[in-house]
Amino acid sequence: MRAKAYSFLYLVLTIAAVLIVLKTLNWLPTMIQKDMLRKFDSVDEVQSKLNIRGLQVPSYFPESIMWPPSEILAQAKPYPAVLMIFNDAKTRDVALVISESASDTFSENSLLPFVQITRKVPFDLKNRKALLEVGMCKKDEPCSRLSWTENNYRIVLTMKSPPFELIRIAEGMLP
């Protein structure tokens, strides 16, 4: 019985050790390389610390969206990328996600996942070729997504709403 208890304890300690080592190994690269993906407090901090130029920030926001972003994630390497998450002013749920990235592989669809896409059409966004997707998110809530390329950055806006407000936000990001 005692031998079994020791065996069990040994295994538990091994699992704990493996988890601690994995967590440490996960943290170590952020210490070695400061420009990896991490959280920032403001867009200004992103621009100053990562020296990312040409970041597009919306100049228009509907009242239903809270400013500033609830979360900002950014990296300079292996390619520049920024992710801004905005909450709904009333429910505090995620309502808008803006991603700007120099690579197509940077994706964040888990926050506002589309359950169904009902329309997917090309859209003229101030003379830029954009793609507009309209559909439904979870709980049958309307969702829309607008994506285009600006100065080698892939910009994707996803919002929990019909596309009208989203288009106005996107137009407010352009010069």
Next chain:
Amino acid sequence: MSISTFFSSFAGMYVAQSFCHSLIASILMDQALSAWKIDDPVIRQRFRLTVVLFPVFSFPLYQAINPDRGSVLFRLNAIFDVNRWLNVDLWGVITFGLLFLIVLAITSLIFLFQEMIPILKHTLESRTMEHEGTRRESDPFIESASRTLKIETPQVLVVEDEELVIFSTTGKNPLIVISTGLTQALTQDEMHAALAHEIAHIARSQRPLLLAVFFLRMILFFNPVALIEFRRVVRNEEKICDDIAVLLTHRPEALAEALKKFYTVRKTPEPSAQPTPLFTPVPLEEYSYNIQLDGRIARLTQDPRHNARGGWILLFVVFLIVASIDYFVV
């Protein structure tokens, strides 16, 4: 395509994550075997096979469960994100990703030259090769052993050679080849033990499971952990066949004595390890290159009772732990 783009693609994520998953599985399975002091080779082999096979499916399975597992937020909150390391610059010149790719390339070459090509060569040879020698008349021991293991009685061919040689070919017409040197060197009990070991190999090679395992293992040709673990599986296979031989002969000491003779004959063991294909002819002599023959002899001469207590339950529990941790390793 840049290295970071490759490791962000499905193929790249499969390569990197299957490596991490197999490494974690290997560490935890090893520690579980050690904690529970399990020395039954059959149970040990199941643990090792889990390490080899689970990473083949883990990444696609996790992605099917959660397609957003590769997303930025999931990676940020993961226990371990391998891409963090792969994107680290070394003196601004090369990334860890490039070093990792070099390791994978070396592993692939080892797999190609030490596993794939020898196996193909042996398979082709076993189909075309005509062994010159004298066919031995039916042996009651071989017939009885084959009946016990429910296989067709293999033929025994004696070749003129002073060296100690014994190997078996599998397939439709299994054959055991022994040298005249061996017939002179071994006593009857030892010869029976050696033959029983080969009959065990023939019987086990006829199980489609082993063949399936090898083909699945080939998918992870680039994975150094899978390479090492598969070699451990092959070593374990020898111990399993030793145990079957003992069950057939009831004389562990006879097999130990036979192994000792092989051990002493090889005065200068060659260092290069070549894995033993499971379903192709491989001389028993070759095993001394890569298998700890003395370890096999020791376990035959020691207490034959194996500890396999709770092996299945432990395997299941550790597998669940490994699968749960690996889900958060991206």
